[in-house]
Amino acid sequence: MKLKLAFFATAMTCMVFSGVAEAKPVKIGVSLYGLKAEFMQLWAAAAKNSPAVKNGTAEVTVLDGRYDALVQQSQIETMINQHYDAIIFAPIDADAAAAAVEEASKAHIPVIGTNTRANTDLLTSYVGSDDVKSGYLEAKAVLDKIGCKGNVVIIEGPIGISAQVQRSEGNKKALAECPDVKVLAMKTANWSRAEAQTLMEDWLTRFRGRINGVIGQNDEMALGAIEAIKAADLKVSDFAIGGIDGITDALLAVKAGEMTSILQDANAQAQGSIDVAIRQVDGPSYKPQSAIWAQYPQMPWDGGTAKNYNVPWTPVTPENVDALLKVREQK
């Protein structure tokens, strides 16, 4: 009798708990370094459109870090207090991020890094792209166009964000292969089109007639440089301009032959992070729901517990740009 009661009680408890586990969505908090520019907007939109969110498996709250490390740290502390199940983090500063990740780790909340890195081993996983590679590829595209000789300028991202550090590393690697190329100047425009435009205008005056190539560490800034060139009544075709991200305006500029770009898949980073985050909470039984895993066979799911998920880059060429634009319009 007692055994039957115990069995019955256990069965009921299991049913109740499994019912609760199924009904309760995984609460994921996301702190993105900033939502001002298109790329991060694409990331946030992709997160909302992820199948796990749409079918209620996960509840994702995206917060804007406003380019401020302290704001991001406060947001993560709030997520810890709110007992979020998992955190996805794209930090503005790789070193300052370590403090926030440590706090989450102490509270046993998994932190999935995305898009930009945190300088800490405590990240549960990272779903992003290799910025050294993209830095190398974009610089190489520019250097190839100018025939490996001449002068270039480099427009950097916010100093200290991992993308800037690693893309600079990649830029330098490519430049090392072209010893005849001189870097006239290197300065940050903080991912901003407007800042880059002002910067490029000043450089066009300062280095009149000497700039052959512009390496913009992201598309926004490369587009700003293009605007500056047009405003100075110079021909864009006289310059080799490279960007990274594949935002819509850049795709159009590539189509018009004004620049080169490398597409960073915000969709894959967002939906990939969400799947990895849910896996951390729901355990090995969770099957990833996003289409991106099929889309990128070179980035296997690997049980969802790999430390690093390398989302591949897609160089934008005149051949594939129309297809990429079409995908963007559908979203």
Add this chain to the structure above:
Amino acid sequence: MTNEGGGLVVSARPTRDWSRFHTARTLLKSYGIVSAFVVLCVSLSFVSNYFLEIGNILDVLRQTSINGILAIGMTFVILTRGIDLSVGSLAAFSGIVGASLATSSSVAGVPGSPYFAPAAILVGILSTTMIGSISGGVVSCFRIPPFVVTLGMLSIARGLTLLYSGGLPIPRLTPSFRWIGTGDIAGIPVPIFVLLVVFVLSWWTLSRTRFGRYVYATGGNPRAATTSGINVSRIRLLVYVISGATAGLAGIILAARTGSGLPQAGISYELDAIAAVVIGGTSLSGGIGSVTGTLFGALIIGVMNNGLDLLGVDSNYQQIFKGLMIVGAVMLDSTRRSDDH
């Protein structure tokens, strides 16, 4: 004091009466703010289960501490009819200076770092106190409007920060330095203690010392103050020194919390500080207000930010709410003051 016709009247009231009248008025404003704060907290506790958890309360207080410290210093300045737009940049500067002396990175810091943490902290605070004295000096000696002087100093201090740090963050700060931002005493985070100490010192200074009276007098009616023998120029200089010191302290805590001296830290922090002061009932035309009000103003902003984060509300709405609160507070302030006449 001015009479209805705007003429200059030297108060014939004994000092004691004036202080009671003053305290009552300040308390009215403070209670108004306190009740707004209580209402906000109660509503949030209904909306989110986690709002009243001790962990969250401590977090809100800790997150408010930096703006609170900035705002308390700002109160002194605004009471004298001045304003200090440079506090955000000053906070970044002190953070970088302190960090350069407290980093274990041989590349980023000054030779010989890391130094004794309290020394690094003190040097950071002193650096911005000195800059504050420059701002105060220009305001009081050259009679240039504080808005203009501190606006210039905002850019100068930011430039100095970028120059000194080479534009790069200064990471790997020592645990002893970071304690002021991340440590706790008996389970309560250190920044909360720092805020409390700053608050108590400032409250005591403004309400119980002669200097405090002079600050109110300088802002309330500078001409009467001068006639009464108060060195208005010196008061005007000293409040900017105070503002510089509090900005320095806030900047140190900021760097300690994030574990890195960040040259881009503190951007637009002066606006939040001013918002806290205004919401707290201090008048921008000087002479009226208290640090108690400022403290609650800062708490209201902190609680609101926390609450909206807990609810997962878009960050942009937080900006809108904050703006509405500032305007609402000033409107309330002006109707209350016109009631007095």
